[in-house]
Amino acid sequence: MTAPATAAPPPSVAQKITDRLNDVLQPIRLEVANESAAHSGHMGDDGTGETHFAVAVESPRFAGLNRVARQRLVNRALADLLAGPIHALSIRATAPGE
Template identity: 35%
Template structure:
């Protein structure tokens, strides 16, 4: 199973997000430190969840990093995060 799929499944289970978009941006980092020629080393994540209501941005990021701790210790070198509550997401539309 791909790392992206594992990450998505873990986030789905833990946060039950309304929206989850995980993009592999490894191709943009070819030749940089931590880049894996096979990909799946650099990701960008948008996640919208009710679990983020009333939670600070830093705490949300810690939640995601805690869920994905195993992947961050391994092949995943970088993970850009945009974490929104459902209320914030609906206001931004």
Template identity: 45%
Template sequence: MSGTIAEEMRERLTEAFTPSKLDIINDSASHAGHSGDDGSGESHFTILIEADAFTPMNRLARQRAVIAALGDIVGERVHAVAIKASAPA
């Protein structure tokens, strides 16, 4: 796939959850030179996602669902992802 990892994450999460809100924040610059920084500029992210699909899930289940939807990105292509997943109020 061409494009950035953030774009690929957005596509996968949109397809999996049809979120009402989705922000993907690249935190890599804050981690430059630290463990896990591979120099790509795409090693650390924060994901803020809100979707109806999360309504029946607890916090841990939501995080697991997001990680599953991201597939090989987390742990293989990205060092760290902070996830804040919620259901609409």
């Protein structure tokens, strides 16, 4: 008798952020840091969750856009995650050569 197949664990919030920003922004550089442990106890978080993130992204899509427009692009790409598991998101968005 064979053991039943187990489903793969769902992707982490950090992986969802990475996948989404790669799809939407086609970045040259993307760094996603889970900073949740530094906020242990905040909003009931025990530091083991995925609630606080810092994103550094360099994308040609940001060329000619001001800081607010760049952040809006990132926020739009992550809207459902910002409404759910993400409590805080720090964004550093640059165009190539900046």
